[in-house]
Amino acid sequence: xxxxxxxxxxxxxxxxxxxxxxxxxxxxxxxxxxxxxxxxxxxxxxxxxxxxxxxxxxxxxxxxxxxxxxxxxxxxxxxxxxxxxxxxxxxxxxxxxxxxxxxxxxxxxxxxxxxxxxxxxxxxxxxxxxxxxxxxxxxxxxxxxxxxxxxxxxxxxxxxxxxxxxxxxxxxxxxxxxxxxxxxxxxxxxxxxxxxxxxxxxxxxxxxxxxxxxxxxxxxxxxxxxxxxxxxxxxxxxxxxxxxxxxxxxxxxxxxxxxxxxxxxxxxxxxxxxxxxxxxxxxxxxxxxxxxxxxxxxxxxxxxxxxxxxxxxxxxxxxxxxxxxxxxx
Numbered sequence: 001x002x003x004x005x006x007x008x009x010x011x012x013x014x015x016x017x018x019x020x021x022x023x024x025x026x027x028x029x030x031x032x033x034x035x036x037x038x039x040x041x042x043x044x045x046x047x048x049x050x051x052x053x054x055x056x057x058x059x060x061x062x063x064x065x066x067x068x069x070x071x072x073x074x075x076x077x078x079x080x081x082x083x084x085x086x087x088x089x090x091x092x093x094x095x096x097x098x099x100x101x102x103x104x105x106x107x108x109x110x111x112x113x114x115x116x117x118x119x120x121x122x123x124x125x126x127x128x129x130x131x132x133x134x135x136x137x138x139x140x141x142x143x144x145x146x147x148x149x150x151x152x153x154x155x156x157x158x159x160x161x162x163x164x165x166x167x168x169x170x171x172x173x174x175x176x177x178x179x180x181x182x183x184x185x186x187x188x189x190x191x192x193x194x195x196x197x198x199x200x201x202x203x204x205x206x207x208x209x210x211x212x213x214x215x216x217x218x219x220x221x222x223x224x225x226x227x228x229x230x231x232x233x234x235x236x237x238x239x240x241x242x243x244x245x246x247x248x249x250x251x252x253x254x255x256x257x258x259x260x261x262x263x264x265x266x267x268x269x270x271x272x273x274x275x276x277x278x279x280x281x282x283x284x285x286x287x288x289x290x291x292x293x294x295x296x297x298x299x300x301x302x303x304x305x306x307x308x309x310x311x312x313x314x315x316x317x318x319x320x321x322x323x324x325x326x327x328x329x
Contacts (some may be wrong), residue, residue, distance in 0.1 A: 016133030028114055036106035036114030037123055040089045048308065049081050049180045050074055055315040056184035056199055056207035058322035061118055061260060065188050072138040073187040077180050079131035080147035084154040084176065086124035090117055091159050096219070097219035125182060139187040150179035167230045170215075174207030175200075193259045200254060205250035209243040215286055235289045240284035247280040254314060261321050262328035269318035275309050280305050 053073060057065050089096065089107055098104035104195050106115040115123075134145035158173025169249060178200040183194035191258060215229040222229045231239050251273035258266030283303050321328065 001196055005219045032114040036315075037086075037120075039106050039113065040086040040120055040123065041127070042085040042089075045085060046078055046081045048311070049177060050077060051312055052203060052315050053184040054181045054198070055319035055322065056181045056196065058319050059195060060185045060188035060193075062322055064323065069139060069187060073143065073184055074135060075136035076131045076143070076147060077183055078137065079127045079134065079233055080151055080183075081125075081180075083128035084133060085123050086120055086127060087151075087155050088159050090120045090238070091155070092163075093117065095164075095225035095227060098225040101218055101221055135183070135187070140190050142190060142192070143183050143187040146182045146192075150176050151185075153179070155252050157266060162204045164227055166229050167233050169227075169229065170211045171208050174211065176205055176206060178203040188270050191225060195257060198260075201253045202250060202257070202314075203311070205253055206307065208246045209250070210241055210304060210307040212239050213283070213301060213307065217301050217304070235291060236287040237284070239279070240287040244277075244280045244284050247277055251277060257318075260317055263321075265317045265321040272310055272314055273315075276307070279306055294320065 006178055054070060055074065059071060087107060092094075092102075093105075093107040095110040097108045102108065128165050131147050131151075132144045135141075135143075135147055154173070154176035155271070158169060158176055162169040162173050179202065182192055182196050183237060186192055216231040216239060219229070219231045223232045230242070249270075254269040254273055255266065258269060280303065325329055
């Protein structure tokens with residue numbers, strides 16, 4: 001679907017394990033270290049992952065699971081996502097130093113400089129181990145295994161294998177962000193069933209439009225770092241055309257859940273899907289017009305922000321349908 005791109009070892013985006021940041025000071029406050037460790041987990045990304053977990057658990061239960069199980073799953077999911085994000089920051093500290101939007105991360109020169117690379121790697125591994133133990137011992141081992149699979153996929157497939165080599169990086173690598181629905185479902189049921197797989201597909205197809213809308217804004221950042229995100233190697237019109245394609249596939253996947261989730265969800269998914277498709281077409285029309293008139297021109301991040309609202313409302317509809325008995329077919 002997309003041409004791959006490779007970078008030589010000495011390119012700005014090439015992976016290296018040399019000193020990407022200066023040594024941190026010998027005297028660091030506990031508060032600064034704590035803030036740095038939390039920042040490495042990327043809390044804002046974790047919030048969105050958790051938004052998808054609880055409604056999935058409600059749908060699996062067709063009601064309210066035990067509060068204890070929900071808390072265990074949320075904490076375990078938070079630890080797993082924090083582990084993946086922390087190790088990602090450790091591996092990407094060289095390119096984070098090049099990009100303006102990531103230049104203040106804790107491992108980056110000019111950033112908080114509160115955490116040493118070895119500390120970050122240790123922290124990431126400990127978070128992953130904690131997630132495995134918590135989910136395995138207090139939910140079930142399938143949920144723990146799926147959380148581990150998400151960590152490994154994000155680190156090895158997305159960060160190490162694809163991110164610096166292929167414009168398909170976020171398409172394939174974005175699957176790591178789909179695992180929370182599988183973890184939530186399996187925590188309740190002890191298995192993975194078709195509705196959970198459909199939800200996985202929804203988030204998988206939502207991720208490219210969501211992320212490409214952001215990457216177009218920071219195209220120059222990714223280009224400077226040698227990261228071949230699609231907006232770096234393709235025109236804005238081509239990127240937005242693919243956003244439209246993925247948006248249609250995503251909406252179709254949301255409707256495929258309606259027979260199981262119920263009519264309230266189905267009506268909500270239809271309305272939200274129409275809204276999202278209208279926004280995707282609007283973005284594509286604007287990009288095509290700008291390209292025809294004067295070449296490259298900055299595009300607004302409206303679709304990026306709206307995509308977060310869209311996914312949140314979609315999963316709210318799932319939750320409402322799950323707890324209201326008259327919302328089903």
